Amino acid sequence: MNEILELDRISLTYHTPSGEIPAIGSISFSVENGEFIAIIGPSGCGKTSILSIVAGLLKPSGGEVRINGKKVVKPDGSIGYMLQKDELFPWLTIEQNVRLPLEIKGLKGTEYSEKVRSLLKKYGLWEFRGSYPSELSGGMRQRAALIRTLSSSPDLLLLDEPFSALDFQTRISVCDDVYEIIKKEKKTAVLVTHDITEAISVADRIVVLTKRPSKILNIHDIDTDKTLSPLKRRENKDFSAWFERLWRELNYENK
Ligand SMILES: Nc1ncnc2c1ncn2[C@@H]1O[C@H](COP(=O)(O)OP(=O)(O)O)[C@@H](O)[C@H]1O
Ligand SMILES: [Mg+2]
Secondary structure, three states: OOEEEEEEEEEEEEEEOOEEEEEEEEEEEEEEOOOEEEEEOOOOOOHHHHHHHHOOOOOOOEEEEEEOOEEOOOOOOOEEEEOOOOOOOOOOOHHHHHHHHHHHHOOOOHHHHHHHHHHHHHOOOHHHOOOOHHHOOHHHHHHHHHHHHHHOOOOEEEEEOOOOOOOHHHHHHHHHHHHHHHHHOOOEEEEEOOOHHHHHHHOOEEEEEOOOOEEEEEEEEOOOOOOOOHHHHOOOOOHHHHHHHHHHHHHOOOO
16 A cells, blocks of 8 residues: 555644634545545535645644655645635736746756646647736636646645636536546545535545534545546446435435
8 A cells, every 4th residue: 555645533623712613523534646535525514624734734633644654744845735716826927827836946947947838738728828817718727727736746636626616517627627637647636525526526535524523424435437537437327326325425414
Protein backbone atom coordinates (compact mmCIF):
# COMPACT_ATOMS: atom_id res chain seq x y z
CA MET A 1 0.00 0.00 0.00
CA ASN A 2 1.24 3.41 -0.93
CA GLU A 3 -0.62 5.90 1.19
CA ILE A 4 -0.12 9.56 0.43
CA LEU A 5 -2.65 10.94 2.93
CA GLU A 6 -3.83 9.75 6.33
CA LEU A 7 -6.46 11.39 8.50
CA ASP A 8 -6.03 9.97 11.97
CA ARG A 9 -8.96 10.62 14.33
CA ILE A 10 -9.38 14.25 13.29
CA SER A 11 -11.79 16.31 15.39
CA LEU A 12 -12.61 19.99 15.39
CA THR A 13 -14.61 22.35 17.59
CA TYR A 14 -15.00 26.01 16.64
CA HIS A 15 -14.95 28.40 19.58
CA THR A 16 -17.16 31.41 18.93
CA PRO A 17 -18.40 34.25 21.16
CA SER A 18 -21.82 32.58 21.25
CA GLY A 19 -20.46 29.17 22.22
CA GLU A 20 -18.73 26.06 20.94
CA ILE A 21 -19.61 24.52 17.60
CA PRO A 22 -18.57 20.86 17.39
CA ALA A 23 -17.96 20.55 13.64
CA ILE A 24 -15.97 17.34 13.18
CA GLY A 25 -16.56 14.41 15.54
CA SER A 26 -13.85 11.95 14.64
CA ILE A 27 -12.72 11.21 11.11
CA SER A 28 -10.16 8.64 9.99
CA PHE A 29 -9.41 7.49 6.48
CA SER A 30 -6.45 7.07 4.14
CA VAL A 31 -5.92 7.89 0.51
CA GLU A 32 -3.59 5.97 -1.76
CA ASN A 33 -1.33 7.52 -4.33
CA GLY A 34 -3.23 8.16 -7.56
CA GLU A 35 -6.65 7.66 -6.00
CA PHE A 36 -9.61 9.96 -6.62
CA ILE A 37 -11.69 10.33 -3.45
CA ALA A 38 -15.00 12.16 -3.18
CA ILE A 39 -16.43 13.36 0.12
CA ILE A 40 -20.17 13.94 0.38
CA GLY A 41 -22.29 14.90 3.36
CA PRO A 42 -24.97 17.31 4.54
CA SER A 43 -24.28 21.02 4.28
CA GLY A 44 -22.40 22.29 7.33
CA CYS A 45 -21.03 18.87 8.33
CA GLY A 46 -17.43 20.03 8.15
CA LYS A 47 -16.28 19.14 4.62
CA THR A 48 -14.52 22.44 3.97
CA SER A 49 -13.03 22.32 7.47
CA ILE A 50 -11.57 18.86 6.72
CA LEU A 51 -9.86 20.14 3.57
CA SER A 52 -8.51 23.18 5.45
CA ILE A 53 -7.03 20.86 8.08
CA VAL A 54 -5.46 18.64 5.40
CA ALA A 55 -4.01 21.77 3.75
CA GLY A 56 -2.46 22.83 7.07
CA LEU A 57 -4.52 26.04 7.16
CA LEU A 58 -6.50 25.00 10.23
CA LYS A 59 -5.32 23.10 13.31
CA PRO A 60 -7.55 20.19 14.38
CA SER A 61 -8.75 20.08 18.00
CA GLY A 62 -7.65 16.44 18.11
CA GLY A 63 -5.90 13.88 15.93
CA GLU A 64 -3.46 14.49 13.12
CA VAL A 65 -3.07 14.47 9.36
CA ARG A 66 -0.05 12.87 7.73
CA ILE A 67 1.12 13.39 4.18
CA ASN A 68 3.63 10.82 3.00
CA GLY A 69 3.97 9.79 6.64
CA LYS A 70 4.81 13.28 7.87
CA LYS A 71 2.52 15.18 10.24
CA VAL A 72 0.99 18.30 8.67
CA VAL A 73 1.65 21.39 10.78
CA LYS A 74 1.54 24.19 8.21
CA PRO A 75 0.71 24.74 4.53
CA ASP A 76 3.39 23.55 2.12
CA GLY A 77 3.96 23.09 -1.58
CA SER A 78 2.95 19.44 -1.76
CA ILE A 79 -0.73 20.41 -1.78
CA GLY A 80 -2.81 22.25 -4.36
CA TYR A 81 -6.10 23.71 -3.19
CA MET A 82 -8.85 24.63 -5.65
CA LEU A 83 -11.98 26.37 -4.48
CA GLN A 84 -15.56 26.80 -5.60
CA LYS A 85 -14.90 30.13 -7.27
CA ASP A 86 -12.02 30.22 -9.72
CA GLU A 87 -10.46 33.14 -7.82
CA LEU A 88 -8.38 34.27 -10.75
CA PHE A 89 -7.23 37.86 -10.38
CA PRO A 90 -9.15 39.98 -12.90
CA TRP A 91 -6.26 42.40 -13.47
CA LEU A 92 -3.79 39.66 -14.43
CA THR A 93 -3.71 37.79 -17.74
CA ILE A 94 -4.31 34.04 -17.80
CA GLU A 95 -0.59 33.33 -18.05
CA GLN A 96 0.20 35.73 -15.18
CA ASN A 97 -2.52 34.11 -13.08
CA VAL A 98 -1.23 30.62 -13.79
CA ARG A 99 2.34 31.65 -12.93
CA LEU A 100 1.36 33.31 -9.67
CA PRO A 101 2.05 30.37 -7.29
CA LEU A 102 5.53 30.10 -8.81
CA GLU A 103 6.20 33.83 -8.35
CA ILE A 104 5.05 33.64 -4.74
CA LYS A 105 7.38 30.73 -4.06
CA GLY A 106 10.22 32.40 -5.91
CA LEU A 107 10.45 29.54 -8.42
CA LYS A 108 11.73 31.39 -11.44
CA GLY A 109 13.83 28.86 -13.37
CA THR A 110 13.20 28.02 -17.02
CA GLU A 111 11.97 24.55 -16.05
CA TYR A 112 9.04 26.20 -14.26
CA SER A 113 8.30 28.56 -17.16
CA GLU A 114 8.38 25.56 -19.47
CA LYS A 115 5.97 23.70 -17.22
CA VAL A 116 3.47 26.59 -17.32
CA ARG A 117 3.79 26.92 -21.08
CA SER A 118 3.31 23.23 -21.69
CA LEU A 119 0.27 23.06 -19.39
CA LEU A 120 -1.31 26.04 -21.17
CA LYS A 121 -0.66 24.41 -24.56
CA LYS A 122 -1.74 20.93 -23.55
CA TYR A 123 -5.01 22.07 -22.08
CA GLY A 124 -6.18 24.52 -24.71
CA LEU A 125 -5.39 27.86 -23.10
CA TRP A 126 -2.28 28.85 -25.03
CA GLU A 127 -4.19 31.15 -27.38
CA PHE A 128 -5.77 32.83 -24.40
CA ARG A 129 -2.59 33.31 -22.38
CA GLY A 130 -2.71 37.08 -22.93
CA SER A 131 -6.45 37.38 -22.24
CA TYR A 132 -8.00 38.52 -18.98
CA PRO A 133 -10.29 36.20 -16.99
CA SER A 134 -13.38 38.25 -17.92
CA GLU A 135 -12.77 37.39 -21.58
CA LEU A 136 -13.04 33.63 -20.92
CA SER A 137 -16.05 31.38 -20.36
CA GLY A 138 -16.74 30.01 -16.87
CA GLY A 139 -15.47 26.60 -17.92
CA MET A 140 -12.20 27.97 -19.30
CA ARG A 141 -11.63 29.99 -16.15
CA GLN A 142 -12.05 26.85 -14.05
CA ARG A 143 -9.54 25.08 -16.29
CA ALA A 144 -7.11 27.99 -15.85
CA ALA A 145 -7.61 27.77 -12.08
CA LEU A 146 -6.76 24.06 -12.19
CA ILE A 147 -3.65 24.70 -14.28
CA ARG A 148 -2.62 27.35 -11.78
CA THR A 149 -3.07 24.80 -9.00
CA LEU A 150 -0.95 22.31 -10.96
CA SER A 151 1.82 24.76 -11.90
CA SER A 152 3.75 24.29 -8.67
CA SER A 153 3.57 20.49 -9.10
CA PRO A 154 1.61 19.50 -5.99
CA ASP A 155 1.26 15.75 -5.30
CA LEU A 156 -2.18 16.08 -3.78
CA LEU A 157 -5.10 18.17 -5.03
CA LEU A 158 -7.90 19.32 -2.75
CA LEU A 159 -11.00 20.38 -4.65
CA ASP A 160 -13.77 22.13 -2.70
CA GLU A 161 -16.96 22.10 -4.80
CA PRO A 162 -14.96 23.42 -7.76
CA PHE A 163 -17.83 23.15 -10.24
CA SER A 164 -20.78 24.36 -8.23
CA ALA A 165 -20.73 27.91 -9.60
CA LEU A 166 -21.14 26.60 -13.17
CA ASP A 167 -24.41 25.85 -14.94
CA PHE A 168 -25.38 22.20 -15.32
CA GLN A 169 -24.06 21.52 -18.84
CA THR A 170 -20.81 23.39 -18.32
CA ARG A 171 -20.35 21.62 -15.02
CA ILE A 172 -20.49 18.20 -16.64
CA SER A 173 -18.06 19.03 -19.41
CA VAL A 174 -15.62 20.91 -17.15
CA CYS A 175 -15.73 18.00 -14.73
CA ASP A 176 -14.74 15.69 -17.62
CA ASP A 177 -11.91 18.06 -18.54
CA VAL A 178 -10.60 18.43 -15.04
CA TYR A 179 -10.80 14.68 -14.41
CA GLU A 180 -8.78 13.97 -17.54
CA ILE A 181 -6.13 16.52 -16.59
CA ILE A 182 -5.81 15.13 -13.06
CA LYS A 183 -5.47 11.57 -14.38
CA LYS A 184 -2.97 12.54 -17.10
CA GLU A 185 -0.83 14.39 -14.58
CA LYS A 186 -1.11 11.35 -12.27
CA LYS A 187 -2.29 13.33 -9.28
CA THR A 188 -4.12 12.21 -6.18
CA ALA A 189 -7.35 14.11 -5.60
CA VAL A 190 -9.82 14.68 -2.79
CA LEU A 191 -13.03 16.26 -4.07
CA VAL A 192 -15.72 17.71 -1.83
CA THR A 193 -19.09 17.96 -3.54
CA HIS A 194 -22.76 18.16 -2.67
CA ASP A 195 -23.62 16.62 -6.04
CA ILE A 196 -24.03 12.84 -5.65
CA THR A 197 -23.89 12.25 -9.42
CA GLU A 198 -20.61 14.14 -9.67
CA ALA A 199 -19.13 12.02 -6.90
CA ILE A 200 -20.20 8.75 -8.56
CA SER A 201 -18.91 9.86 -11.96
CA VAL A 202 -15.35 10.66 -10.83
CA ALA A 203 -14.53 8.79 -7.63
CA ASP A 204 -12.69 5.55 -6.95
CA ARG A 205 -14.12 5.75 -3.44
CA ILE A 206 -16.82 7.90 -1.86
CA VAL A 207 -16.66 8.91 1.80
CA VAL A 208 -20.15 9.66 3.18
CA LEU A 209 -20.26 11.86 6.27
CA THR A 210 -22.99 12.28 8.90
CA LYS A 211 -24.38 15.59 10.10
CA ARG A 212 -22.09 17.55 12.38
CA PRO A 213 -20.22 16.74 14.50
CA SER A 214 -19.39 14.56 11.52
CA LYS A 215 -18.34 10.96 11.56
CA ILE A 216 -17.93 8.57 8.66
CA LEU A 217 -21.23 6.93 7.78
CA ASN A 218 -19.76 4.76 5.01
CA ILE A 219 -16.89 4.49 2.59
CA HIS A 220 -17.91 3.01 -0.76
CA ASP A 221 -15.72 1.45 -3.41
CA ILE A 222 -17.17 2.63 -6.70
CA ASP A 223 -16.72 -0.31 -9.00
CA THR A 224 -17.58 1.28 -12.35
CA ASP A 225 -15.19 0.97 -15.27
CA LYS A 226 -12.35 3.40 -14.48
CA THR A 227 -11.27 3.63 -18.11
CA LEU A 228 -14.48 5.52 -18.90
CA SER A 229 -14.72 9.30 -18.69
CA PRO A 230 -17.01 10.76 -16.00
CA LEU A 231 -19.59 11.57 -18.68
CA LYS A 232 -19.59 7.98 -19.97
CA ARG A 233 -19.76 6.63 -16.45
CA ARG A 234 -23.04 8.47 -16.03
CA GLU A 235 -24.49 6.15 -18.69
CA ASN A 236 -23.21 3.04 -16.95
CA LYS A 237 -25.86 0.60 -15.75
CA ASP A 238 -24.68 0.73 -12.12
CA PHE A 239 -24.93 4.50 -12.00
CA SER A 240 -28.56 4.82 -10.94
CA ALA A 241 -28.22 2.06 -8.34
CA TRP A 242 -25.34 3.98 -6.75
CA PHE A 243 -27.35 7.17 -6.92
CA GLU A 244 -30.32 5.62 -5.13
CA ARG A 245 -28.14 4.11 -2.47
CA LEU A 246 -26.24 7.32 -1.70
CA TRP A 247 -29.39 9.42 -1.84
CA ARG A 248 -30.96 7.15 0.75
CA GLU A 249 -27.89 7.34 2.97
CA LEU A 250 -27.80 11.12 2.84
CA ASN A 251 -31.50 11.72 3.27
CA TYR A 252 -32.89 8.91 5.39
CA GLU A 253 -30.07 7.16 7.19
CA ASN A 254 -28.29 10.36 8.13
CA LYS A 255 -29.95 11.35 11.37
N1 LIG B 1 -14.66 30.03 11.12
C1 LIG B 1 -15.71 29.44 11.70
N2 LIG B 1 -16.12 29.83 12.95
C2 LIG B 1 -17.17 29.22 13.54
N3 LIG B 1 -17.88 28.22 12.97
C3 LIG B 1 -17.52 27.80 11.75
C4 LIG B 1 -16.42 28.40 11.05
N4 LIG B 1 -16.30 27.77 9.85
C5 LIG B 1 -17.28 26.84 9.81
N5 LIG B 1 -18.01 26.85 10.95
C6 LIG B 1 -19.14 25.96 11.27
O1 LIG B 1 -18.66 24.63 11.27
C7 LIG B 1 -19.56 23.76 10.59
C8 LIG B 1 -18.85 23.09 9.43
O2 LIG B 1 -18.52 24.05 8.43
P1 LIG B 1 -17.90 23.67 7.00
O3 LIG B 1 -16.63 22.95 7.22
O4 LIG B 1 -17.84 24.91 6.19
O5 LIG B 1 -19.02 22.65 6.45
P2 LIG B 1 -19.36 22.19 4.94
O6 LIG B 1 -18.20 22.55 4.06
O7 LIG B 1 -19.58 20.71 5.06
O8 LIG B 1 -20.63 22.88 4.56
C9 LIG B 1 -20.73 24.62 10.17
O9 LIG B 1 -21.76 24.43 11.10
C10 LIG B 1 -20.22 26.03 10.19
O10 LIG B 1 -21.22 26.93 10.54
MG1 LIG C 1 -18.04 23.76 2.32
